[in-house]
Amino acid sequence: MPDISSPPPRLELRGITKRYPGCLANDRIDLSVARGEIRALLGENGAGKSTLMKIIFGAAAADAGELRWEGQPVTVRDPSQARELGIGMVFQHFSLFETLTVAENVALALGPAAGDPRQLVPRIREVSKRYGMALDPERRVHALSVGERQRVEIVRCLMQDIKLLILDEPTSVLTPPEVDELFVTLRKLAAEGVSILFISHKLGEVRALCHSATVLRAGRVTGHCDPREQSDLALAQLMVGDAEGLEARYPKRSGDKVFLDLSQLSWRNPDPFATSLHDIDLTVRAGEIVGIAGVAGNGQDELMALLSGEECLPLQAARIITLGGQAVANLPPDARRRLGLAMVPAERLGHAAVPSLSLADNALLSGFQQGLVRHGMIQRGKVSAFARRIIERFEVKTPDMHTSARSLSGGNLQKFILGREILQNPKLLIAAHPTWGVDVGAAAAIHRALIELRDAGAAILVISEDLDELFQISDRIGALCGGRLSPLKATAKTQTSEVGRWMTGQFDTAANAADAAPTSTTY
Amino acid sequence: MLLSLEPRGQQSRAMLLLSPLLAGALTLISGALLFAALGNPPLETLYTLLIMPISDMYGVTELAIKALPILLCALGLALAFRARIWNIGAEGQLLVGALAGSAVAIQLIDVESRWALVLVFAAGVAAGTAWAGLAAWLRTRFNANEILTTIMLNYIALNLLQYFIYGPLKDPAGYGFPQSAMFGDASRLPILFEGTRLHVGVFFALLALVAIWVLVQRSFFGFQVKVLGLDRRAARFVGFREKRLVWLALMVSGALAGLAGVCEVSGPIGQLIPQVSPGYGYAAITVAFLGRLNPVGILFASLLMALLYLGGEMAQMTLNLPLALTGLFQGMLLFFLLACDVLILYRLRVKLPWQRQFVATPVAKGA
Structure with missing residues (x-):
């Protein structure tokens, strides 16, 4: 009998199971969200969060289990039916047309019934004002920041009669002030009775926002709890089972001689919708870790490409980047590696490693200048020995070195890639998002390896979106915003709030001061 | 759907x-x-097609002769295909190889030194290499798709060949037939066994087989080619030179196809004729994939393909089945x-x- 005093939950899942070839993504998952509740769905990458959301949103079908909407069993066959029910979803990767305006994008999503874009403009203004999301409906999407684009996605959901809003890792693309603004909006929505499912793996945010949390691990529910009453450690243990090294603190160092020196690096991106770099000055000393914060898309990829040699500057600009005093800006990657550079790019598969090749071959991929090739022939014995050393030293969990890179978990592959670079005894290691999508145990191991390398006297540059991580491991810190680099400060002498401001572009650079007369040349 | x-x-x-x-x-x-x-009758026909051609020693040597150009072309293609460079132009590279080799051989009809053969082969291989080099240049300079350029170069090669056979290279004493004069003995590949047409070209093929196997399986160049084919971004990341690899892979490919062409004219045919190749360069594409781009697999696949050629002729002669x-x-x-x-x-x-x-x-x- 339904109890009048407590209405049925808005959404209730019972025993949802979804199997993909070779993996059980969801295993008998129970979950319920009440009216006006903000529920977190916590879990590491690969825990099954996104699969579950796709089932709720009708983008995938469950193999077994029941879905109840306001007490009634329903089958959500496709996203349009989900929208009719009042379910809205904001994906991690936006689906917006860059060359269209905000209003046109909203009109496209809502269909012809909603009227033409011009009629929608006042309604968009009204909704965005009501929920405190500043948004100009007539601007084109390519001119919007990432945070603004996310607002477009949310507003698009709010234009309909929304009852359940699903957000998939919404904060991963936002700066701290933008996160705060988003949370204000979400609380307001919840207060009006909208239920919210908030997918994340960031414990601090979940605690700050959510009323309740469901924790997933390897496709199963490992606990329901009130995140406000749980410690980070307890939540992390639910998420990963083992939380060793989560709270490690490392002593800070000040570094030795400058090894990497970038002076007035400006680079014009041929892609008009991507970021160009402006007047970047950066030094990294031997024996220190420099961290660069910033939301993705603010020039990190471009900076990485120019540092690695995937993008080269012309010969006359060679001195803009120097390694140990040697001009390298015009040199290809292998030449830079010979001078002691090692790189861990952000994307593991398809950039740092070839998915279908074995670990041994992937060891050879960047390690070929370590005596693994003689007279043009691959020295298989040495390649195997190198791969074995990586696997043993960095505790890579794999059946053997002939396993393909693709079949390793993210954390294990990242340990392998980092190990491959570290065992080449680099004088400078540059790592982008070294622990992205990596479980806590592997992340701690990666941090320890970086610190060890620093203490052995290498210069290290870490580019990451994870501020906590940067504060934990880096000795000096700065932030990229719109292709400009903030001044660098000793990590001990700054706070998250200051770096957060840098991430939104609130900093003075020498170039800004001497605005009128740009001295550097853009390449 | x-x-x-x-x-x-x-x-x-x-x-x-x-x-x-x-x-x-x-x-x-x-x-x-x-x-x-x-x-x-199905079984009898299959027998005629697949077993009769190689039921005696002579048949086996004919099989080897037929497999030779296919094998050479396919080995080169395998290297290019591993880098995802879709060279469809082995046919054209083979034809210009045959044409250039013949052009030299005809100048040397009266020379008796064995150096004549060396010159003929050098010309053939160089022409095949250059023909593939054209595609490499178009690809690396203008980013022109090599599938299209190599196919078009095939037609150009075929028309060039016909122009020369009907024109400058036509045998003046040949009663107007579209064919060149017979090569001098010094420009012919020596026969291995008396009474067969098997020539020393098979050694070239075996040599090429070993060389490509080493290149593909053991050399760092082969590794770079493979990485380039699987993942261009990873190849760039570690500094493999894409343009150089494209040039080299296409030129090796072209060199082997050119070698196949010059082997045909200075081996079993002995002169330049319009039908130098019944589509060996195209058959080699199938063979390269059938052999899984692996040199040993390609060896077996090329023998099978050669058998189909011989069997097709046999079936035409004895059973009146069409050559198609x-x-x-x-x-x-x-x-x-x-x-x-x-x-x-x-x-x-x-x-x-x-x-x-x-x-x-x-x-x-x-x-």
Whole structure:
């Protein structure tokens, strides 16, 4: 009998199971969200969060289990039916047309019934004002920041009669002030009775926002709890089972001689919708870790490409980047590696490693200048020995070195890639998002390896979106915003709030001061 | 769509290796059915097609002669295909190789020194290399798709060949037939066994086989080519030079095709004729894939392909079957191979019409 005093939950899942070839993504998952509740769905990458959301949103079908909407069993066959029910979803990767305006994008999503874009403009203004999301409906999407684009996605959901809003890792693309603004909006929505499912793996945010949390691990529910009453450690243990090294603190160092020196690096991106770099000055000393914060898309990829040699500057600009005093800006990657550079790019598969090749071959991929090739022939014995050393030293969990890179978990592959670079005894290691999508145990191991390398006297540059991580491991810190680099400060002498401001572009650079007369040349 | 393909969670290595054999078996079965439908006794026809040509020693040497140009072309193609450089131009590279070799040989008819043969071969190989180099230049300089350029270069090569045979290279004492004069003995490849046409070209083929095997399996160049084919971004990341690899892979490919061409004219044919190649360069594409781009696999695949050529002629002579049979069998073989591969990598799902399709939505990272 339904109890009048407590209405049925808005959404209730019972025993949802979804199997993909070779993996059980969801295993008998129970979950319920009440009216006006903000529920977190916590879990590491690969825990099954996104699969579950796709089932709720009708983008995938469950193999077994029941879905109840306001007490009634329903089958959500496709996203349009989900929208009719009042379910809205904001994906991690936006689906917006860059060359269209905000209003046109909203009109496209809502269909012809909603009227033409011009009629929608006042309604968009009204909704965005009501929920405190500043948004100009007539601007084109390519001119919007990432945070603004996310607002477009949310507003698009709010234009309909929304009852359940699903957000998939919404904060991963936002700066701290933008996160705060988003949370204000979400609380307001919840207060009006909208239920919210908030997918994340960031414990601090979940605690700050959510009323309740469901924790997933390897496709199963490992606990329901009130995140406000749980410690980070307890939540992390639910998420990963083992939380060793989560709270490690490392002593800070000040570094030795400058090894990497970038002076007035400006680079014009041929892609008009991507970021160009402006007047970047950066030094990294031997024996220190420099961290660069910033939301993705603010020039990190471009900076990485120019540092690695995937993008080269012309010969006359060679001195803009120097390694140990040697001009390298015009040199290809292998030449830079010979001078002691090692790189861990952000994307593991398809950039740092070839998915279908074995670990041994992937060891050879960047390690070929370590005596693994003689007279043009691959020295298989040495390649195997190198791969074995990586696997043993960095505790890579794999059946053997002939396993393909693709079949390793993210954390294990990242340990392998980092190990491959570290065992080449680099004088400078540059790592982008070294622990992205990596479980806590592997992340701690990666941090320890970086610190060890620093203490052995290498210069290290870490580019990451994870501020906590940067504060934990880096000795000096700065932030990229719109292709400009903030001044660098000793990590001990700054706070998250200051770096957060840098991430939104609130900093003075020498170039800004001497605005009128740009001295550097853009390449 | 009623049918959809789902990637299989685990790929079976054994099945991937067996796939060419499976394709061969399916080709035989469909061939037998086809013959039965045409009113020919299936087993007897298959016997004529596949066993009769090699039932004596002479037949076996003929098989080797036929397999030689296919093998040479396919070895070169395998290298290019591994880098995902789709060189469809082995045919043209073979033809210009034959043409250039012949042009030199005709100047040297009266020379008796063995150096004549060296010059003839140098010209043939250089021409094949240069022809492939044209495609490499168009690709690296203008980013022109090599599939299109190599196909077009095939037609140019064929027309060049015909121009020379009907024009400057035509034998003045040949009663106007479109063919060159016979080469001098010094420009001919020596015969290995008396009474057969088997020539020392097979040693070139074996040498090329070993060289390509080493290049592909053991050398760092082969590794770079493979990485370039699998993942251009990773290749760039570690500093492999894409342009240089494209040039080298295409030029090795062209050199071997040119060698095949010059082997034909200075070996079994002995002069330049319009029908230097019955499509060896195209057959080599099938052979390269049938052999899984692996030199040893390619050796067997080229023998099989040569057998189809011989068997097709045999069936035409003894059973009055059309010569198009060869092409038909080649086509079926490639078709079955690709089909087997797809079904080994993917599982077929039948979607019944009353089950609604799910609308594709952006897939979030970190699933």
